[in-house]
Amino acid sequence: MEKRIKHALRLSAAALGVACLSGAASAADGWSYKDIADALHSVMESDRTVYTRLIVNRLQNQEKVIKASEHWKDDKALVLPAQMFRYGAEMVAEKGAKFSYSLISEWPVNKQNAAKTEVESAGLKAIAETKAPYYTEETLGGQKYFTAVYPDKAVAKACISCHNAHKDSPRDDFKMGEVMGGVVLRLPM
Amino acid sequence: MRPKTNLRWWGLWLAMSLALAATVYAAIDSIDNPRPGAVDLLLRSWLLPGETSHGHYQIELACNGCHSGAFPSRDDVQAKCESCHAKDLKAADDSHPRAKFTDPRNAERAALLDATYCVTCHVEHKPDITLRAGLTLPRDYCVICHKDIAEERPSHDGMAFTTCTDAGCHNYHDNTALYEDFLVKHAGVGRLQADPQVRARDLRAVIEELGDYPFETYPPAPLAADAADAGSALPADAAIHAEWAASSHAAAGVNCSACHVPVVQQGALATAQWIARPDHRACTQCHGPEVEGFLAGLHGMRLKSGLPAMTPAEARRPMKADRRHDALGCTSCHGSHRFDARQAAVDACVSCHADAHTRAYFDSPHARTVAAAARGEIAPEAAVTCATCHLPRLAHDTPDYVRRTLVSHAQGANLNPPIKMARQVCLDCHGLGFAIDALADAPLRAANFPAAPRVHVPSIDMAVAREHAARAEDE
Numbered sequence: 001m002e003k004r005i006k007h008a009l010r011l012s013a014a015a016l017g018v019a020c021l022s023g024a025a026s027a028a029d030g031w032s033y034k035d036i037a038d039a040l041h042s043v044m045e046s047d048r049t050v051y052t053r054l055i056v057n058r059l060q061n062q063e064k065v066i067k068a069s070e071h072w073k074d075d076k077a078l079v080l081p082a083q084m085f086r087y088g089a090e091m092v093a094e095k096g097a098k099f100s101y102s103l104i105s106e107w108p109v110n111k112q113n114a115a116k117t118e119v120e121s122a123g124l125k126a127i128a129e130t131k132a133p134y135y136t137e138e139t140l141g142g143q144k145y146f147t148a149v150y151p152d153k154a155v156a157k158a159c160i161s162c163h164n165a166h167k168d169s170p171r172d173d174f175k176m177g178e179v180m181g182g183v184v185l186r187l188p189m
Numbered sequence: 190m191r192p193k194t195n196l197r198w199w200g201l202w203l204a205m206s207l208a209l210a211a212t213v214y215a216a217i218d219s220i221d222n223p224r225p226g227a228v229d230l231l232l233r234s235w236l237l238p239g240e241t242s243h244g245h246y247q248i249e250l251a252c253n254g255c256h257s258g259a260f261p262s263r264d265d266v267q268a269k270c271e272s273c274h275a276k277d278l279k280a281a282d283d284s285h286p287r288a289k290f291t292d293p294r295n296a297e298r299a300a301l302l303d304a305t306y307c308v309t310c311h312v313e314h315k316p317d318i319t320l321r322a323g324l325t326l327p328r329d330y331c332v333i334c335h336k337d338i339a340e341e342r343p344s345h346d347g348m349a350f351t352t353c354t355d356a357g358c359h360n361y362h363d364n365t366a367l368y369e370d371f372l373v374k375h376a377g378v379g380r381l382q383a384d385p386q387v388r389a390r391d392l393r394a395v396i397e398e399l400g401d402y403p404f405e406t407y408p409p410a411p412l413a414a415d416a417a418d419a420g421s422a423l424p425a426d427a428a429i430h431a432e433w434a435a436s437s438h439a440a441a442g443v444n445c446s447a448c449h450v451p452v453v454q455q456g457a458l459a460t461a462q463w464i465a466r467p468d469h470r471a472c473t474q475c476h477g478p479e480v481e482g483f484l485a486g487l488h489g490m491r492l493k494s495g496l497p498a499m500t501p502a503e504a505r506r507p508m509k510a511d512r513r514h515d516a517l518g519c520t521s522c523h524g525s526h527r528f529d530a531r532q533a534a535v536d537a538c539v540s541c542h543a544d545a546h547t548r549a550y551f552d553s554p555h556a557r558t559v560a561a562a563a564r565g566e567i568a569p570e571a572a573v574t575c576a577t578c579h580l581p582r583l584a585h586d587t588p589d590y591v592r593r594t595l596v597s598h599a600q601g602a603n604l605n606p607p608i609k610m611a612r613q614v615c616l617d618c619h620g621l622g623f624a625i626d627a628l629a630d631a632p633l634r635a636a637n638f639p640a641a642p643r644v645h646v647p648s649i650d651m652a653v654a655r656e657h658a659a660r661a662e663d664e
Binding site for chain 1: 287288299300368659
């Protein structure tokens, strides 16, 4: 177990280190933009899955000792997994990191999280069909990006119960394992 | 004929040019003086390119407070904005944080409205275009990103974009009292809550839990008048001793030296340097968050900026003549030995403030609660003084993880836009709908709320209707 944790930590550290080196390092030591994006996403996805399963799903849905709520401060509740992910993305942006990521969907609760660029629209459609990541390049605000869109699947009952019940959700029939949206990750080229 | 050159005029021109250049140089040079004198302030005033907004006018002569030098970059200015305002924006869960606009997916919007900088919407020194809350954009700026709102919210169809930020609907930054579920949760309460009162003050009760409280030097046990430890170090008459002995300081074991001797010397009073007139720095020892609020608010912001203390004479609001030149510090409102919080809650305010809202207080329903509390008919926490609304009692978490009541001394923080007061203050006693309506009624605010609001903001009705529709759809 300890070995596994150490291995995970090493992987995370490597991913973060690579993130700092960004595109410049990609050619030098054989890491492609895709490799960097995949590494970053694996950390994001794992952290959020751990939070969703071990914290939110366990304490809210299984043990029923505390609720998770969109208004977690006012409701004295747990932060929703999607919020935990967004707050992380905001903190990364505040630190001035060179890359950015966000969670988007064809069926967003907050309409600001619908696809905004052509690549986002195409990416969401592609991942819903193939359930596999979608990679491409795009130019936004005069800057060229390597953009990856990863399928975001329902990994716990907490995901679908919340999205199916929310009054702002366009869908109420999500099922476990289904692609609910996508993580869009951009590396400046 | 050759034109005649008048050397005297050229000499005068040269002298005047040199004098002007020297003055401009001296003014720019004075900007870096951290403790400016009268000459520095006069020179700086000549550099002001225009009148500043209500929020900044007191510190407009602390140029470096915003500009960080004579020719700052946009990022330098942004860092200065954030040094004062970032904490409040974070606490208010800013609905439009900077990170939203640095995300490349919003590049198109950021190109239309670069909201990564405060100065995009809040330009200073532009009185002609400055609106409420220091906004210098046309009031319909929401349209830039939310022009399709009626598609998502059909109830908003036909609403003018100039009305988005009307009280009770939306704010750009702070929507903690206006988000939809909050409106629904607080619907249905009328004028008053079931138990209308504010938090009780509780510093005395949590002293032992506070790591930075000097309870070993000044154990919280009552002190009698003859226990005063100043001896002959300070000139003090019997009246001063009597005032102190009757104060909550004496009741809590706070002796003369606690305020009159610097913290580092409090263990050796015989050799200590006694201070005749301690300032806010002495109060910080036990009342740190209160002083921090004072320095962030309209009463203390000049001190924080290194300028001479604010005086009523320099205020833009109407003030009484007899205290025009009193420099504002903690003792301006609290007195120097009585430290009577009740006196500070109304009497101190009206000793300076002379605007219509202040004058109307004494005939208001709020003032009647103070009389009722004095007669013992209602709890002291149900009495509404000036301080109840303008220096609200908030739940404050200390670095020691103690939650205590903090009387927030940043008294301008909940004023602009007025709806900020709804959640922080009004909701303690009133229903949210009543508070939203009252705060949206500008003449009622000016008259200090003598009657029920005459306007109705339909935000709660709309949120409830939408909730009902969603539930009906589920069933």
